[in-house]
Amino acid sequence: MQDRTTHPEEQPAGPPPGNDPDKPQAFSRRNLLATLGVTAAGGALAMVNYRDDAQAATMSRTASAIADAKAAKHAWCMVIDLRVCDGCKLCTLSCQQRHQLPKEQTWIKVYPMEHEGQTFPMPVPCMMCEDPPCMYVCPVGSTFRTDEGLVLVDQDTCIGSRACMAACPYEARYFNWKEPPPVKKMPLPPTPQMPVPQQKGTVGKCVYCADRLPNGELPACVSGCPMGVIYIGDLVTDVAVNGLGETVVLSEFLHKNDAVRYKEELGTNPRCYYIAGHGQSLGAGS
Amino acid sequence: MTTNAMTTNPMATNVREAALRPFGKPSRLWWLAIVVLGAMVVGGIAAWVIQLRDGMGVAGYSDQAFWAIYIADVITFIGVSYGGAVVSAILRLTGATWRAPLVRLAEGTAVITVLIGTALILPHLGRPERVWELLAHPNLSAPVFWDLVAVSTYTAASILFFTLPLVPDMAILSAEHEAQLGRRRTTLYAFVSRGWTGAPRQRTVLAGALGLVSVMIIPLAVSVHSVLSWAFALVSGPWWHESIWAPYFVVAALYSGVALVILVVAGFRRGYHLEGLITERHFVRLGFLLATLSATYLYLTFADILPGAYVGEPSVAAVFTELLTGHLAVYFWVFIVAAGVLPLLLVAMPWTRNAWGMVIASALVAPAMWVKRMLMVVDPSTYNNISGTFSSYHFTWVSITITFAAVAAVPLLLMLLFRVVPLLSIDEIEEMEETSTGHSPSEPSQSAGRAESAVGMAGTSHRAAGTLGVLMIVALLGLFGVGTADPAQAATGAPTITIQGVEVGGKVQLTATLTGANGQPQADSAVEFSFSTTEFGTPARLVPLGSINTDKTGVAKLTLGGDADHMYLPTTVGPQEFVATFTPTTADAKPISASATVNITVARSAYTPAPDKPLAGVGKGLVVALFAIVAAVWFTMATQVWRVRRATRGVRKPTTSSA
Numbered sequence: 052m053q054d055r056t057t058h059p060e061e062q063p064a065g066p067p068p069g070n071d072p073d074k075p076q077a078f079s080r081r082n083l084l085a086t087l088g089v090t091a092a093g094g095a096l097a098m099v100n101y102r103d104d105a106q107a108a109t110m111s112r113t114a115s116a117i118a119d120a121k122a123a124k125h126a127w128c129m130v131i132d133l134r135v136c137d138g139c140k141l142c143t144l145s146c147q148q149r150h151q152l153p154k155e156q157t158w159i160k161v162y163p164m165e166h167e168g169q170t171f172p173m174p175v176p177c178m179m180c181e182d183p184p185c186m187y188v189c190p191v192g193s194t195f196r197t198d199e200g201l202v203l204v205d206q207d208t209c210i211g212s213r214a215c216m217a218a219c220p221y222e223a224r225y226f227n228w229k230e231p232p233p234v235k236k237m238p239l240p241p242t243p244q245m246p247v248p249q250q251k252g253t254v255g256k257c258v259y260c261a262d263r264l265p266n267g268e269l270p271a272c273v274s275g276c277p278m279g280v281i282y283i284g285d286l287v288t289d290v291a292v293n294g295l296g297e298t299v300v301l302s303e304f305l306h307k308n309d310a311v312r313y314k315e316e317l318g319t320n321p322r323c324y325y326i327a328g329h330g331q332s333l334g335a336g337s
Numbered sequence: 338m339t340t341n342a343m344t345t346n347p348m349a350t351n352v353r354e355a356a357l358r359p360f361g362k363p364s365r366l367w368w369l370a371i372v373v374l375g376a377m378v379v380g381g382i383a384a385w386v387i388q389l390r391d392g393m394g395v396a397g398y399s400d401q402a403f404w405a406i407y408i409a410d411v412i413t414f415i416g417v418s419y420g421g422a423v424v425s426a427i428l429r430l431t432g433a434t435w436r437a438p439l440v441r442l443a444e445g446t447a448v449i450t451v452l453i454g455t456a457l458i459l460p461h462l463g464r465p466e467r468v469w470e471l472l473a474h475p476n477l478s479a480p481v482f483w484d485l486v487a488v489s490t491y492t493a494a495s496i497l498f499f500t501l502p503l504v505p506d507m508a509i510l511s512a513e514h515e516a517q518l519g520r521r522r523t524t525l526y527a528f529v530s531r532g533w534t535g536a537p538r539q540r541t542v543l544a545g546a547l548g549l550v551s552v553m554i555i556p557l558a559v560s561v562h563s564v565l566s567w568a569f570a571l572v573s574g575p576w577w578h579e580s581i582w583a584p585y586f587v588v589a590a591l592y593s594g595v596a597l598v599i600l601v602v603a604g605f606r607r608g609y610h611l612e613g614l615i616t617e618r619h620f621v622r623l624g625f626l627l628a629t630l631s632a633t634y635l636y637l638t639f640a641d642i643l644p645g646a647y648v649g650e651p652s653v654a655a656v657f658t659e660l661l662t663g664h665l666a667v668y669f670w671v672f673i674v675a676a677g678v679l680p681l682l683l684v685a686m687p688w689t690r691n692a693w694g695m696v697i698a699s700a701l702v703a704p705a706m707w708v709k710r711m712l713m714v715v716d717p718s719t720y721n722n723i724s725g726t727f728s729s730y731h732f733t734w735v736s737i738t739i740t741f742a743a744v745a746a747v748p749l750l751l752m753l754l755f756r757v758v759p760l761l762s763i764d765e766i767e768e769m770e771e772t773s774t775g776h777s778p779s780e781p782s783q784s785a786g787r788a789e790s791a792v793g794m795a796g797t798s799h800r801a802a803g804t805l806g807v808l809m810i811v812a813l814l815g816l817f818g819v820g821t822a823d824p825a826q827a828a829t830g831a832p833t834i835t836i837q838g839v840e841v842g843g844k845v846q847l848t849a850t851l852t853g854a855n856g857q858p859q860a861d862s863a864v865e866f867s868f869s870t871t872e873f874g875t876p877a878r879l880v881p882l883g884s885i886n887t888d889k890t891g892v893a894k895l896t897l898g899g900d901a902d903h904m905y906l907p908t909t910v911g912p913q914e915f916v917a918t919f920t921p922t923t924a925d926a927k928p929i930s931a932s933a934t935v936n937i938t939v940a941r942s943a944y945t946p947a948p949d950k951p952l953a954g955v956g957k958g959l960v961v962a963l964f965a966i967v968a969a970v971w972f973t974m975a976t977q978v979w980r981v982r983r984a985t986r987g988v989r990k991p992t993t994s995s996a
Contacts, residue, residue: 155400188479192475211393220574222721267874287944298870
């Protein structure tokens with residue numbers, strides 16, 4: 052799954068996982084069985100991990116779970132600089148293009164927000180909460196949280212109860228109410244990191260382009276934003292970058308710009324920060 | 338209705354005769370009802386198949402109305418099954434002997450409706466074929482999982498509560514009325530009642546078991562609707578996130594449950610001419626129960642809405658405005674009149690306090706309570722938590738057909754059920770007759786409407802769902818303006834810059850030396866420090882650390898984490914590249930930079946996990962406790978079956994050999 056970081060329209064860079072490219076293997080029953088066994092075991096383990104993660108976060112965060120979180124190499128987050136957002140919605144379109152979504156599925160949605168008579172645009176992706184309400188209420192543990200803090204959906208096990216949609220305070224979840232439109236041929240089958248094509252009767256949501264991040268590539272909305280509004284950041288290594296290539300020290304950037312988290316009072320500990328300013332001029336000369 | 342004529346025999350005979358009436362040759366009306374109701378159920382299944390094929394969108398759902406009719410149906414149908422719990426369990430525990438002719442009907446209704454309510458979860462799910470995942474990979478923190486546990490336990494208890502009293506009844510019938518039973522019923526009855534002789538010890542065991550189950554079934558019933566309400570109350574949505582919802586749901590279920598019992602009793606009383614056993618007084622007594630619950634529910638409705646409306650938190654205020662004066666107001670006030678004012682009036686006024694009045698009240702309450710559940714689901718579901726706007730849910734023929742199929746299934750399954758088992762608990766009624774002199778049955782009253790027509794949903798406007806075309810998105814070229822220019826090299830004759838970095842005592846100190854074009858140290862010039870990262874791909878990106886002005890010797894020094902303007906501290910051990918850049922102010926001059934690699938030995942993750950929530954640890958203990966309780970309940974139920982069976986095993990009654 053980690054190999055799956057390329058653009059969907061491109062061919063995969065490497066061979067499919069499970070094959071050793073250096074050693075051409077003779078086809079034999081033994082190899083086949085071994086491969087199948089490894090694949091099955093790997094799949095099962097992956098599922099167990101998901102559940103364990105959900106369980107660990109659900110039941111109680113033990114000391115070891117916190118240690119694991121500290122040991123994680125990345126803690127992905129987003130910073131959305133509202134001062135420069137002009138509401139062009141190219142983030143939404145880039146995301147929909149990359150994930151081949153129908154137009155009613157806006158995994159990152161630009162809301163026109165009212166404030167003191169002014170309207171300002173506010174892009175809202177998944178907040179990747181550290182205490183995700185959606186994960187707690189999923190009856191089958193299909194929503195899980197990776198050790199890098201990404202809240203993802205396993206559409207192969209989702210039963211479509213939509214409890215997560217009720218629980219999410221950020222309207223970040225979208226249901227496939229009908230058969231999703233046909234997609235271009237994909238190099239690999241869908242994964243929670245790159246859930247394309249979507250499955251009818253299951254829930255989809257923003258994934259921060261989790262397949263791209265390990266490769267150092269930017270999420271579609273980040274690279275698609277011509278204004279440099281959206282930053283993808285890493286709370287561990289303390290850096291963030293936007294689509295214009297502007298790189299910042301994350302903690303300093305958040306601190307100096309008085310970044311806030313949306314609906315902080317709900318205790319979801321979102322990993323998406325907003326820098327207020329509404330895109331209007333804040334004062335003379337600024 | 339039946340081939341048997343009405344009898345005026347003494348009570349004991351009358352009960353058996355009446356209980357056997359449904360086993361006679363069915364009337365044409367019976368067949369007509371079965372065909373019509375069966376067609377409705379088949380239509381509902383067909384609609385569900387279409388929904389499975391085309392997706393849940395055909396039921397009027399959208400992302401702005403993601404929970405709607407089916408979850409309201411689930412709550413409604415599981416709710417009405419509470420009637421059985423009330424009439425049977427509570428009245429049994431309080432020793433209300435008048436319940437006797439009603440208990441079998443009430444318990445049968447409880448079993449049928451809880452099964453239908455559980456089945457309605459399937460159309461609610463997007464992927465019903467994966468429902469086994471609830472057992473295979475349950476998430477123990479999810480309210481929906483505990484719904485499953487509570488509903489299945491309650492269903493088992495309801496079936497047990499229905500089945501245990503059948504043992505003496507079936508023994509009586511198979512022993513003394515074999516001729517009227519027919520071959521299949523005789524075989525079944527002989528199997529269920531094998532070994533039952535009515536010996537005192539057997540009666541003691543059975544009474545003990547029934548007493549225990551009726552004690553258990555009350556908290557189980559409370560648990561079911563509490564957990565159902567927590568599917569809503571455990572999320573942060575406005576109006577859903579209410580502490581009152583669990584008791585509110587329980588009272589709603591009791592209320593609608595009593596209403597359905599009245600309708601079912603009225604239907605079977607009319608259909609099988611049971612006026613001699615089920616009298617006006619039964620309806621009036623049930624009516625008083627209905628009125629009590631009606632008043633309680635009205636009170637809870639007020640108590641539910643007042644605090645949120647008074648404080649006026651934006652989202653809660655918006656949802657209540659929509660409910661009380663907005664688009665949903667007409668439904669809400671219809672509910673208040675139909676399920677609040679009118680039932681109370683019908684019970685209060687002497688001239689409507691009769692079977693007809695109670696049936697009318699119940700026929701108002703049952704659909705009105707469904708409307709109330711729809712409001713409780715749809716109002717917050719259609720509210721957008723970010724924009725504060727409402728969308729709407731539109732009924733479609735699919736969702737309406739499935740809902741009506743569920744409604745039709747109640748009388749259909751009840752009529753079929755009481756073709757198999759006696760619809761009166763003969764043993765219990767006869768026992769009551771023995772212990773008391775028995776109240777003389779009042780005159781046969783005007784009969785009530787049939788249950789199936791009375792429960793029919795009313796007042797739901799049917800709007801076709803908007804046609805949703807499949808729209809392919811226009812592929813727009815993303816703007817991939819990412820890319821950092823390589824640092825420019827110093828031109829000849831231009832200023833030069835050097836950088837040194839050391840880690841001293843765990844702190845990284847960077848020293849840049851700037852030399853002007855004239856070869857002299859260049860003072861008062863801003864040197865930009867940065868470090869490079871490959872986190873977001875190659876080529877490496879430069880992350881600015883801040884700028885420092887050079888001193889007289891042309892030196893700019895930066896200590897990482899030294900002050901509030903330079904907060905960055907290395908996050909990983911190992912070599913890290915730092916860059917100093919100077920951009921000359923003269924035109925056409927290119928920035929010059931130099932880099933140095935520092936071997937970092939002291940690093941810290943910039944990330945601090947959020948602190949544990951105060952009560953985060955409680956969940957695990959709660960789960961263990963709940964599982965222990967559930968296990969104890971199942972064990973107790975199994976024990977009661979085993980006790981009754983053991984009590985009947987020892988005795989063999991030679992006369993009850995079936996042919």
